[in-house]
Every structure is written in C-alpha cells, then in structure tokens.
Amino acid sequence: MIEPFAAVEVIAAKRDRNELSNEMIDWIVSAYTRGVVADEQMSALLMAILLNGMNTREISRWTNAMINSGERMNWSALDRPTTDKHSTGGVGDKITLPLAPLVAACGGAVPQLSGRGLGHTGGTLDKLESIPGWRAELTNEEMLNVLKSCGAVICAASAGLAPADKKLYALRDVTATVEAIPLIASSIMSKKIAEGTSVLILDVKTGNGAFMSDPARAGELARAMVALGTEAGVKTRALVTAMDVPLGLTVGNALEVRESVEVLAGGGPDDVRELTILLAREMLSAANIHEKDPADALKDGSAMDHWRRMISAQGGNPDAPLPTAKETHQVRALSSGTMTTMHALKVGVASWRLGAGRSRQGEKVQAGAGIEIHAKPGDLVNKGDLLFTLHTDEGARFERALESLEGAVGIVQGGVADRLPLVIERIEP
Amino acid sequence: MIEPFAAVEVIAAKRDRNELSNEMIDWIVSAYTRGVVADEQMSALLMAILLNGMNTREISRWTNAMINSGERMNWSALDRPTTDKHSTGGVGDKITLPLAPLVAACGGAVPQLSGRGLGHTGGTLDKLESIPGWRAELTNEEMLNVLKSCGAVICAASAGLAPADKKLYALRDVTATVEAIPLIASSIMSKKIAEGTSVLILDVKTGNGAFMSDPARAGELARAMVALGTEAGVKTRALVTAMDVPLGLTVGNALEVRESVEVLAGGGPDDVRELTILLAREMLSAANIHEKDPADALKDGSAMDHWRRMISAQGGNPDAPLPTAKETHQVRALSSGTMTTMHALKVGVASWRLGAGRSRQGEKVQAGAGIEIHAKPGDLVNKGDLLFTLHTDEGARFERALESLEGAVGIVQGGVADRLPLVIERIEP
Numbered sequence: 001m002i003e004p005f006a007a008v009e010v011i012a013a014k015r016d017r018n019e020l021s022n023e024m025i026d027w028i029v030s031a032y033t034r035g036v037v038a039d040e041q042m043s044a045l046l047m048a049i050l051l052n053g054m055n056t057r058e059i060s061r062w063t064n065a066m067i068n069s070g071e072r073m074n075w076s077a078l079d080r081p082t083t084d085k086h087s088t089g090g091v092g093d094k095i096t097l098p099l100a101p102l103v104a105a106c107g108g109a110v111p112q113l114s115g116r117g118l119g120h121t122g123g124t125l126d127k128l129e130s131i132p133g134w135r136a137e138l139t140n141e142e143m144l145n146v147l148k149s150c151g152a153v154i155c156a157a158s159a160g161l162a163p164a165d166k167k168l169y170a171l172r173d174v175t176a177t178v179e180a181i182p183l184i185a186s187s188i189m190s191k192k193i194a195e196g197t198s199v200l201i202l203d204v205k206t207g208n209g210a211f212m213s214d215p216a217r218a219g220e221l222a223r224a225m226v227a228l229g230t231e232a233g234v235k236t237r238a239l240v241t242a243m244d245v246p247l248g249l250t251v252g253n254a255l256e257v258r259e260s261v262e263v264l265a266g267g268g269p270d271d272v273r274e275l276t277i278l279l280a281r282e283m284l285s286a287a288n289i290h291e292k293d294p295a296d297a298l299k300d301g302s303a304m305d306h307w308r309r310m311i312s313a314q315g316g317n318p319d320a321p322l323p324t325a326k327e328t329h330q331v332r333a334l335s336s337g338t339m340t341t342m343h344a345l346k347v348g349v350a351s352w353r354l355g356a357g358r359s360r361q362g363e364k365v366q367a368g369a370g371i372e373i374h375a376k377p378g379d380l381v382n383k384g385d386l387l388f389t390l391h392t393d394e395g396a397r398f399e400r401a402l403e404s405l406e407g408a409v410g411i412v413q414g415g416v417a418d419r420l421p422l423v424i425e426r427i428e429p
Numbered sequence: 430m431i432e433p434f435a436a437v438e439v440i441a442a443k444r445d446r447n448e449l450s451n452e453m454i455d456w457i458v459s460a461y462t463r464g465v466v467a468d469e470q471m472s473a474l475l476m477a478i479l480l481n482g483m484n485t486r487e488i489s490r491w492t493n494a495m496i497n498s499g500e501r502m503n504w505s506a507l508d509r510p511t512t513d514k515h516s517t518g519g520v521g522d523k524i525t526l527p528l529a530p531l532v533a534a535c536g537g538a539v540p541q542l543s544g545r546g547l548g549h550t551g552g553t554l555d556k557l558e559s560i561p562g563w564r565a566e567l568t569n570e571e572m573l574n575v576l577k578s579c580g581a582v583i584c585a586a587s588a589g590l591a592p593a594d595k596k597l598y599a600l601r602d603v604t605a606t607v608e609a610i611p612l613i614a615s616s617i618m619s620k621k622i623a624e625g626t627s628v629l630i631l632d633v634k635t636g637n638g639a640f641m642s643d644p645a646r647a648g649e650l651a652r653a654m655v656a657l658g659t660e661a662g663v664k665t666r667a668l669v670t671a672m673d674v675p676l677g678l679t680v681g682n683a684l685e686v687r688e689s690v691e692v693l694a695g696g697g698p699d700d701v702r703e704l705t706i707l708l709a710r711e712m713l714s715a716a717n718i719h720e721k722d723p724a725d726a727l728k729d730g731s732a733m734d735h736w737r738r739m740i741s742a743q744g745g746n747p748d749a750p751l752p753t754a755k756e757t758h759q760v761r762a763l764s765s766g767t768m769t770t771m772h773a774l775k776v777g778v779a780s781w782r783l784g785a786g787r788s789r790q791g792e793k794v795q796a797g798a799g800i801e802i803h804a805k806p807g808d809l810v811n812k813g814d815l816l817f818t819l820h821t822d823e824g825a826r827f828e829r830a831l832e833s834l835e836g837a838v839g840i841v842q843g844g845v846a847d848r849l850p851l852v853i854e855r856i857e858p
Contacts, residue, residue, distance in 0.1 A: 040600060
C-alpha cells in the first residue's frame with residue numbers, strides 16, 4: 001500500500017496552526033490504527049491538537065474516521081427506539097444503574113456500552129461486577145437478546161467498536177493529552193455513534209470532581225458533542241450537571257449498587273433520584289416515548305422489575321447479598337455547625353485509595369471498598385457526629401485515604417451550603 | 430530505583446505553560462535515556478516545548494542534563510588551546526574541510542566532531558569519506574593522537590558522547606519537533622560542550638537553504654547558543670551567515686572535497702575562501718593565538734600541508750584521484766541577462782536527489798554525485814551558457830533533480846544580484 005502522506009507532514013501542519021485536510025485526518029487515524037504511524041508520532045500530533053485546537057470540521061471528520069475504523073451496531077431488529085445516556089464521569093455517579101432499567105420500564109430500549117474506572121472516577125462495569133455472577137462481556141448477539149427481553153443492557157464495548165479510539169485513549173492517558181475538548185468529544189461520540197443509538201443524552205459533569213472543573217469549559221464540551229451527534233443523525237441533548245460534591249451517599253462499587261437499588265425501590269438520596277428522573281425524562285421525550293412518567297415507574301415497582309430481569313439476563317443474582325469490605329474506619333466531625341462543602345475530588349481519591357479504583361489498566365478493584373457519607377452540605381452537624389465510614393479489605397489503605405480527606409469537608413457555625421445547582425445548563429442542537 | 434516523577438506530570442507542566450523545575454529536567458532526560466520514559470511520552474513533551482517554549486534556565490539545565498548523560502572529553506594532554514567551529518548546515522557548505530587544517534597551521538588545535546547529512550544539507554563525514562581510505566570512526570585515543578600529530582582531526586562523535594541527544598535527535602526527526610530553538614540549541618551545544626573544546630565559533634546559517642530561513646530567528650538561535658557555551662565556560666562567538674545562495678561552485682561529496690583542496694592551494698571560489706578565513710580568524714583570536722594570519726597560511730602551503738597530514742593520519746590518500754559520477758547532464762541558460770538569484774534550497778534538493786544525500790539514516794550516499802555551478806548571482810550570462818553540470822551514477826535521477834532546479838535561477842536583463850551579505854550579524858557574549 002502506498003501511503004498518501006508522511007506522518008511528519010501531518011504533525012507539522014497542526015504544529016504550524018494549519019487546518020488538517022479531510023484526507024489527512026482520514027489517513028492518520030487509519031494509518032495509526034494499522035500501525036503505520038507510530039505511537040511517538042501520534043502523541044506529538046495529539047499534543048499539537050491539544051495546544052492548537054481543531055475546528056468543527058476537523059473534529060467531525062476525526063470522529064468519523066474513528067467510527068470508520070471499526071464496526072457500527074444496528075438495532076433495527078428492535079420494535080422500539082433506542083435511547084442512551086453518557087456521563088463524563090464523577091464521584092458517586094451511579095446514575096446509569098437505576099436509569100437504564102427505569103427508561104426500559106417506561107418503553108425505551110437502552111443499549112448502554114460502559115467502561116471501567118481509571119483514576120478517581122468509578123466505572124459502571126466495576127460497580128455491576130460486584131453483583132455475584134454478573135457478566136460485563138457479551139457478544140453482539142447476546143447484547144441484542146438482553147435488550148429485546150429486558151429493554152436495557154449494560155455491557156462492555158466489543159473490541160470491534162471504534163478500535164482507533166481504544167488505541168488513542170490508552171496513548172492519551174500516558175502522554176498528558178487527555179484534557180483536549182476535540183479529543184474528548186471525538187472519543188465519546190465515536191463510540192456512541194458507532195453504538196447505533198438513535199437518542200443520546202449527555203450528562204457533562206463539572207466542578208472539582210469532574211474532568212472539566214470549569215462550568216464554561218464543560219458547556220463548550222457539551223456543545224461540541226451535541227453538534228457531533230446531531231450531524232451524525234443521533235438526537236443529542238446535554239445537561240451540564242454538578243460534580244463539586246459527590247452524588248448520593250455512597251462512593252465505591254457494591255456500595256453504589258446498594259444505593260442504586262434503593263432508588264429503584266422508590267427511595268434513595270434526593271440528588272440521585274432527582275437526576276435519574278431528569279435524565280430519564282430527557283431520554284424518553286427525545287425518543288418520543290410518553291407511555292409512563294419515570295417518577296411513577298420508580299414507585300410502582302416496574303423499574304425494579306426491569307433491573308432484576310436485566311441483572312439476571314447477564315448471569316447476575318439480584319437477590320444475592322452484596323460483598324462487603326473486611327475493615328471499616330469512622331471519620332467524625334471535629335467541630336459543630338453547618339456543613340458548607342464536601343470536596344468531590346478528595347472523596348473520590350480517598351475511595352480510589354481504599355481500593356475501589358485502579359491506577360493501571362487491568363488492575364483488580366475491591367468490590368466492597370469505598371465510602372459511606374453520613375452528612376452532606378446544608379446539614380447541621382455536631383462535633384463527634386459521624387461524617388464518613390471508610391471501607392476496605394486492607395487496613396493499611398486507611399492512612400492515605402484519610403490524607404486525601406483532609407480539608408474535604410467545611411463546617412461553619414451559621415454557614416450556608418456553598419455548592420453548584422444540580423443542573424447548570426441544558427443544551428439542545 | 431524509585432522514580433521521583435511520573436512522565437505525565439512533567440509533560441502536563443509544560444503543556445500548561447509552567448516552567449519545568451531543574452529536578453524535572455534532570456529526571457526526564459535521564460529517565461528517557463534509561464528507557465523509563467517512553468518515546469511517545471518524550472515526543473509529547475517535545476511538542477509542548479516546541480509550542481510553549483523554555484526559558485534560559487530551562488534550556489541551560491536541559492543542555493547540562495544531556496551532557497551528563499554521557500562522557501566529557503578532555504584535551505588537557507595537548508600543548509595548545511582547542512578551538513572548534515560548528516555550522517548549522519547549508520548547501521555547498523564545505524568550510525570545515527579547509528578550515529580545520531588552516532587553523533591547525535596557524536597554531537590552534539581543532540577537535541572537530543562532525544555528522545552525516547540528512548535531508549538536503551550535506552554532511553562533513555560523507556564528504557571526507559569520498560577520499561579513498563579515509564576513516565570517520567576513531568577511538569578517543571586515536572582522536573587524541575591525530576590531534577597531537579596534525580593539529581586537527583575531523584571524525585564521528587563516539588556513542589558515549591551525549592547519548593540523550595542521539596536518542597532525542599532521532600525522535601525529533603520523525604515527530605516534526607526539529608524546529609524549536611531550545612531543542613536545536615541544546616542539541617548542538619550539549620555535543621560541543623561534551624567535546625571539551627575551549628573555544629567555539631558558531632556559523633549559524635540563514636536564508637532559504639538553511640534550517641532557520643529567517644535572519645531574526647537565526648540570530649535568536651545564535652544568541653541562545655552563545656549564552657549556553659559561555660555559561661559552560663566555553664569561549665563562544667557566533668556569525669549569522671548567508672545561505673540563500675549555495676556556498677562556492679560545487680555541491681556534493683567528492684565535488685566539495687575538490688573545491689576545498691583548491692582553497693587550501695590558495696585558490697577556490699571567493700565566498701568559500703573569504704568565509705574560511707573569517708571563521709579561522711575568529712577561532713584563533715578567541716583562543717588568543719596570533720602566530721600567523723590564515724590568509725598567509727593558505728598562500729604559503731602550510732594549510733595544505735596540515736590537510737595532507739590529517740587525511741593520511743585517518744587512513745586517507747590525499748593523492749588518490751577523487752571518485753567521479755558515471756553520468757553527467759548539462760543545464761544551460763534559457764535567456765540572457767544578469768543572474769539575480771540562485772535558490773540554495775532548490776540546488777540542495779537537486780543534489781540530494783542526484784544521490785549526494787540520504788533520505789533515511791543509514792542509507793549510502795554516492796561519492797561522485799552532486800552539482801557543479803558555472804555562474805553565480807551577479808554574473809552576466811548569455812542564452813545557452815552552461816549554468817549547472819549535474820553528476821550521478823544513476824541517469825534515472827536526472828529527471829527529479831531537474832524538477833527541483835526549476836525556477837532556481839533568476840536571470841534579468843539589466844538586473845542586479847538580490848542576495849544576503851555573506852555575514853549578517855556577529856554575536857559575542
């Protein structure tokens with residue numbers, strides 16, 4: 001095969017602040033996937049993209065090139081519209097777990113391809129794997145069968161889906177080229193478009209516990225992704241939501257499954273229930289499904305019923321007791337007053353250090369590790385009140401987790417909660 | 430060994446326009462040389478450096494880290510001061526060949542470590558290797574012996590000299606990260622400082638045939654290098670000189686040796702002779718050597734005598750006929766008038782395409798290939814006059830060489846030469 005470009009000329013073009021042509025983009029993504037362009041060449045290009053940017057046309061073409069590097073899924077065999085949600089990740093963000101069966105209970109089909117956690121944010125698959133017997137890896141045929149029978153499926157993306165993105169994602173992680181809007185937007189959207197959903201609701205997190213801590217940058221990312229989805233024929237909307245404080249009262253794997261089941265049972269923490277219902281309504285209205293209101297489906301047990309069927313269909317036992325950690329440690333308030341803040345990043349890192357997350361791809365996570373939160377910003381606390389219960393299988397991990405929690409909570413006599421509203425911005429095409 | 434940093438945090442610091450600390454620089458250069466930092470990580474950092482720059486302290490520390498990655502040579506066994514020259518490379522730039530023996534004839538010791546050509550600029554070692562028997566690779570002991578007995582030695586740098594730079598140079602070449610002043614300056618100066626010379630004269634080329642086509646940027650590079658040398662205790666000065674037109678009347682390997690010998694015999698083209706004498710005077714005056722004027726040493730045969738001894742000492746036969754190419758092709762003027770321009774880059778690329786240069790490291794070059802120039806800017810030419818004679822062993826190469834020569838020469842009735850002065854700027858600490 002005669003290559004139409006040399007990698008150096010493509011890198012030099014972006015280095016010199018020129019636009020990459022469509023032909024250059026198609027070639028470099030394909031050549032990198034084929035191994036013709038080396039990792040060290042692609043990482044130089046990624047840094048040039050991070051620093052010099054890409055325009056709308058370039059981002060769109062780059063996304064398409066990644067989609068075209070692999071297969072595209074097709075759900076035309078289903079008798080109802082597919083509608084999916086993607087979150088950019090946060091601390092205690094277990095929303096996918098109650099949301100997928102909830103939307104299924106209201107008449108949508110949810111083909112949810114999820115990932116594992118890396119760093120301080122948790123991964124949906126890691127959480128579900130704490131359920132005894134549950135399998136994340138399904139063939140395309142199994143995925144279709146679960147979706148047909150249960151209305152929702154949550155599983156790992158197959159190796160054939162956007163392989164260029166898989167290779168690029170691993171490279172970005174070790175070369176400090178993750179934090180570029182064109183690269184984040186194209187990575188997320190290539191997978192979601194290749195997944196073949198007809199509706200996509202994006203939950204773009206912002207605040208200290210999110211990837212995009214600045215709400216304006218989060219809005220920019222959301223707009224870029226909505227544009228990419230719309231152009232590809234996917235009905236795409238985005239909410240920019242708060243991640244300055246952990247979502248709900250648990251952070252970890254089994255701990256978050258427990259809280260998700262509480263929400264499906266009609267209870268659970270207010271913020272988790274509220275965001276789950278909000279996102280479900282967005283998914284259903286974009287898909288023109290108006291059979292049932294999600295708030296009702298949580299109360300009447302139909303969402304829980306779909307959850308149990310979905311977990312069972314993937315080998316899990318919804319009645320089995322969830323794993324618990326071997327050791328716990330209690331953190332108490334050192335003063336009295338109103339809790340004003342709870343730093344999501346610090347709590348996320350502490351949970352990660354307790355064993356709930358991994359520092360390298362392929363590392364095992366502890367199912368029982370994590371943090372229970374006993375008070376949230378706005379609550380009155382007295383000196384000595386329980387703030388956190390830390391869980392881990394290895395007691396040696398408490399020390400570094402506690403270091404991360406230092407200064408994580410603000411308690412001020414007569415203070416008021418200082419936090420972002422749950423939904424900061426809503427973006428339509 | 431516990432590493433004090435993670436590569437990602439060093440890359441992220443420069444990506445975010447922060448200064449790299451001394452500790453970060455020492456670590457990343459050493460860790461890259463040891464293979465702990467991967468090529469794809471270093472290339473991302475290099476692109477961030479290219480786009481976000483480094484300040485004087487960072488460049489100096491980076492240079493020192495590269496010097497410390499290998500050995501430092503020591504010439505204290507010599508009874509006279511060492512004085513060296515480095516050119517950033519140009520078309521027809523054979524100055525090192527007559528210059529080293531000339532300075533030796535005037536009382537200096539010249540330990541000249543040179544390189545091979547890559548791209549359109551020639552390499553000193555490639556040129557000298559066209560002399561039958563001549564060897565570029567010497568041990569440190571052989572190098573010292575040649576220097577003692579002949580006053581000058583031109584050879585390849587040993588693998589032990591600035592190995593970090595060797596690895597980085599190869600990486601920069603394939604990742605479009607060559608054109609950064611901090612990286613060029615530190616690469617050149619790390620080798621020259623490790624070489625142990627006490628005086629260094631830099632010939633920084635500018636114009637279309639040079640790496641730094643813009644004279645202002647060339648001046649910036651020159652100042653950065655003079656500062657680095659001075660700080661390291663090397664008496665360093667720089668001339669920014671013209672490379673808009675090829676130097677002399679030959680471009681190629683054996684062809685340039687022939688012209689160098691002409692200069693050593695007291696003749697040769699004016700520009701080559703003039704620049705050789707200028708640089709020799711700079712090298713000698715900086716070394717406080719005032720035994721003999723270089724212009725005299727060219728006339729009285731002492732420079733030629735030193736050349737013959739130096740070539741013989743490295744196995745070469747100075748009396749052997751130089752290799753010639755198998756085929757030639759003549760290019761003639763299509764109109765009459767004054768030659769106003771001769772585009773150095775086009776002539777350099779043509780010579781390269783004829784086989785005088787290489788496109789990949791390790792490729793063989795043709796000793797006889799290259800271009801003879803029969804008229805220069807300022808000369809009156811008549812239609813049909815000979816402009817160039819092209820030389821190559823493979824006649825199939827003429828076509829692409831001729832393509833490169835298209836528009837290389839301007840001939841205007843009543844025109845005047847439009848070219849840079851030979852010396853544009855002189856820089857002292």
